[in-house]
Amino acid sequence: MNSGLSAAELTLLGLLVEQPRHGYELEGVINERGMREWTEIGFSSIYYLLTKLRERGLITQTDASQPGSGKGRKVYAATAEGRRACAIAAEEAIAELHPLFPRVLVGLANQPAIDHGRLLDALGRRSDALAERIEHVRRAASEEQHVPEFVRAIFDHTLSQLSAEQVWLAQYRASLDDAHLPGRETPMAPYDVKREQKELYAPKNRAWAIVDVPEQQFIGIDGTGNPNTSPAYAGAVEALYTVAYTLKFAGKRTTGADFVVAPLEGLWWSDQPDAFVTxxxxxxxxxxxxxxxxxxxxxxxxDAKQTALAKKKLPEISRLRHLTLHEGPSAQVLHIGPYDDETLVLDELHHTYLDANGLRPTGRHHEIYLNQPRKTAPEKLKTILRQPVEHLVQ
Incomplete structure (x- = not known):
């Protein structure tokens, strides 16, 4: 259900759901809570918006006399329908991602038209304005010591958005400065294991073939159970990606060295010999x-584990470990299709290919998942199947 309320209308309606207020009270609360940092409500537009809300039956208007003056002041309060509309619109606003169209993106799209010096000057002015805005919000937040928790969350969200842009802007300005230094090389592309080791992460062979896998390092988490239903498996995957992205962004901030987060991989084994066939x-x-x-x-x-734990409180992060693998000669194939269809491919490996080539398995079954299963049709899933092997002694 779409409430049809604009951000400014919802903001005013929410303040009247809290308690009845007159126009000057609304203006005071808007200023106290720093609401103009995240929505556009001019003082002159407050009464216009109140009229629209009243015409829709979302608020009522009454006249209240001020003590000693005899003058009336219009007081506004939310109706039952207004409370319902406020709840619906607030839930929509929290749950749904809405596109942002900041003017800075339009400016960047037309950057080639700007002289380099003037571009740097414009970015510098933006940096100064950002610093001033951040200081203003911090000061407003510190002055409001006894506000509700949701108001504190709004201040925190605003500061996090402004701080994130401040970091981006500093990095972008540095890259523009570096690009114009004499003799400065073009920045290197982020490290991407799929590009650097195509034979291992972007194979095309649909039949088993031998590859030589060099030593690699990983972050990993051990566990047991059905990957489709086990909470431990889901938690492990979330923890791995959380730490991987923490490492990625930490490197960009400290050294400028970036990397593309690699696809998820898994080593699989069982104490029951036929567990994978069945x-x-x-x-x-x-x-x-x-x-x-x-x-x-x-x-x-x-360090990344500690940072990630502090942010997400995900217990599986504490079980994450560093490990190295040197699988060496390995039989490998690209499988396209549902995961359960791997049984036939693995049966061919263990009962035909290995015997025909005088090989035997030496390590754990290894899979690399090139798609996200929730976003990919089962018949289009791409999985690299790998089995470390060695030649049988003659």
């Missing part, structure tokens, strides 16, 4: 992995 998924053991660039150290991973 798809007895509750008996599956797994180590879920994300590949890391070689420059990422154990200390950086531990």
């Amino acid at each position: 798809r007895a998924k509750d008996a599956w053991n797994w180590t879920m992995l994300i590949s890391m660039p070689s420059r990422i150290t154990k200390e950086m991973i531990e």
Whole structure:
């Protein structure tokens, strides 16, 4: 259900749901809570918006006399229908992502028309304005010591948005300065394991073939159970991506070195020999992995874990560990289709391909998931299947 309320109308209606107020009271609360940082409500438009809300039956208007003056002042209050409309519109606003169209993006789209010096000057003025705005919001937040928690959350959200743009702007200005320094090389593209190791992360062979897998480092979490239903599996995957992106953004902030977060991988095994053939998924053991660039150290991973834990409070993050794998010669194939259809491909590996080539398995079954299953039709899923092997002794 669409409430049809504008942001300004919803803001005023919400203040009247809290309690009846007259126009000057509304203006005072708007200023106290810093509401003009996130919605446009001019003082002159308050009564216009109140009239619209009253015409829709969302608020009522009464005249209240001021003590000692005999003068009446219009007091506005939300109706029952107004309270319902406010709840619906607030829920929509919280749950739905709405596109933002800041003018800075229009300016950046036309950046080639601006002289380089004037561009840097314009970005500098924006940086100064951002710093001033951040200070203003912080001061307003500090002055309101006894506001409700939701008002505190609004201040925090506003500051986080402004601070994020401040970081972006500083990095962008630095990149423009660097690009014009004599002899400065073009910045390197972010490290991407799919580009750097195409044979291992972007194979095209639909039949089993041998590849040589060098030593790699990963972040990983161990677990047991059905990946489709196990809360531990879902928590492990969320924890891996949380730490991976924490490492990515930390590198960009501190050294400027960036990387593309690698696809999810998994090592699979079971104490029951036929667990994978029968798809007895509750008996599956797994180590879920994300590949890391070689420059990422154990200390950086531990720091990222602590940062991620402080932000998300996800207990699985504490179980994340650093590990290295050197699988060496491995049979590998690109499988396209549902995960459950892997059974036939793996049966071919273990009962035809290995015997025909004098090979035997030496490590755990390894899979690399090139798609997000929630966003990809089962028949289009791409999975790299890998099995470390060695030649049988003659």
